[in-house]
Amino acid sequence: MKPLYYLTAVFFLVTSISFSQGTYLGGTYSIGIPLGGIENYISAGSFRGASFEGVKEINSKVAVGWILGWNVFSEKLVNEVYTDDNLTLTGTQFRYLNLFPILARGLYEFGELDGTRPFIGSGIGVTADIAKTNIGLFSFQKTGWHFTIAPELGIKIPLGYGSITGSLRYTYGVKTKELDNVSYLSVNLGMLWGE
C-alpha cells in the first residue's frame, strides 16, 4: 500500500498547483491492447476504458498533470483445461482484469499556445490491479499494486472552450509478489476543458 500513499501525495501536490491559468480538466475514452504480462492471462483487446485527467501548463512548452484511469480487460475461455500436479480441472473460465492507473504526468508540448499542440510525455505512479477468474461456481481473485511508468505521445486540438485530445500511451506496471507484470497500449480520445 505504500506506493499509494506516495501517489496520493503527488496527486494532491499536482492538483494544488493546477486550476489557474493554462489549466485543463477532462476525460478520455480508452481502448486497450494487451501486451506482455496481460496477454498471458487475457489476449482480447478492451473497449472498456476511460480516464480523467488534469493538466497545467507551466510555460509555453512544459506541462504537468495527473491521470486517474480505468481499463477493463476480459475474456471467456471455453472448456479450458487446468492441470496442477495430479489434479486436472476442465471448465469455462471468465477472466477479468480491472486496472486503475494513478499517474503523475509530465508533458512537452510543441506548436503555438493557442494552436494545435502535439505532445510527448510520461506518467509515473501506481496501477491498482484486480485480477478475477470465475470457473464454474467458483471465483478466484488476486489484487496488487504495480509501480508504473507510462510514456505517451498525443495531440491537443483547440475546439470552442476546450480541446479535443488524442493520445497513444504505453502503460507498464512492474511485477508484484502476487501478480505478473502488466503492460498495455491504450488509444485515448476525449475532451479537455480549461483556459
Place this chain on the structure above:
Amino acid sequence: MNSKKTLTRLLVLLTITGFSACYPYGNDITYEDLDIALTQYDKDYYSPGAYNYFQDFQTFIVPDTVIHIIEDGVTDEISRDYDKYVIEQVHSNLLKLGYVEESDPEVNPPDIAVTVSVTTSEHIVYDWYPYWAWFYIFIKKGDRVSTTSDEDNYPWNPYYGYGTSYTYTAGTVILEMVDVAKVDESTEEIPVIWAGVINGAVGGPEDGLKSRLSTGIDRCFNQSPYLFK
C-alpha cells in the same frame, strides 16, 4: 462555466454507466458455462513417464445404487430421476476405456469398483449496486454543497443504490475408483485411487441436464488418459 460543469457531469455519468457493466458476459452465461469436471489420481498408482499401475487393472464393477450424501437427520430430497442414467454413463465410459465388467463379482472380485455419489447445496447470493450514490456524492462534493433533500437528489436517485439477490442449487456428482484388492474390511479403509467430480448449477430443461451430466462424466474420464488401456 455552466457548460463546463454540465459537460463534466455528462462525462462522469457516461463513464459510470459504461462501467456499471464492467463484468461482461453476465447476461449470457448458460448452465453449461458453470459446469466443471475435476479429477485427481493417487500418485502411488501413476507418475507421468515413470509408472502406471492403472494398467494392471482388467475388470470392474459399478454398484447399481447412487449414494445421496445428506446431513444427518435431514430428509433426502435429491431426485433419483437421473441415478440410472448416471450409472449407465459411468459404465459405458469404463467399457470404452478398455476395462471388462465382472459379471460375477461375489465369486471373482473385480480389480476396481467405481462408486457414484451425489450431493446438492443451496446458495444465496446478494449483489449491491451503489454507484448512483457514488455519483451523488461526487457531484455534491464538487459543488461544496451537502443536502439530502429529494429535490437535490433528483435525478441521481436512488440515493442508496439498490440490491438484488438470487438463489441457486449447486449439484455435485462424485465418482470414486476403489482398488478392491486393497480394501481392508477390519479397519474399514477403502483406498480411493482416482476421483472425478462434476459440479454445476442445477436447473434448465431435462434434456439439457442429461446432456450436461453425460458431458461431465465423459470429461472426467477423457482428461485422465492414464486410465486408457
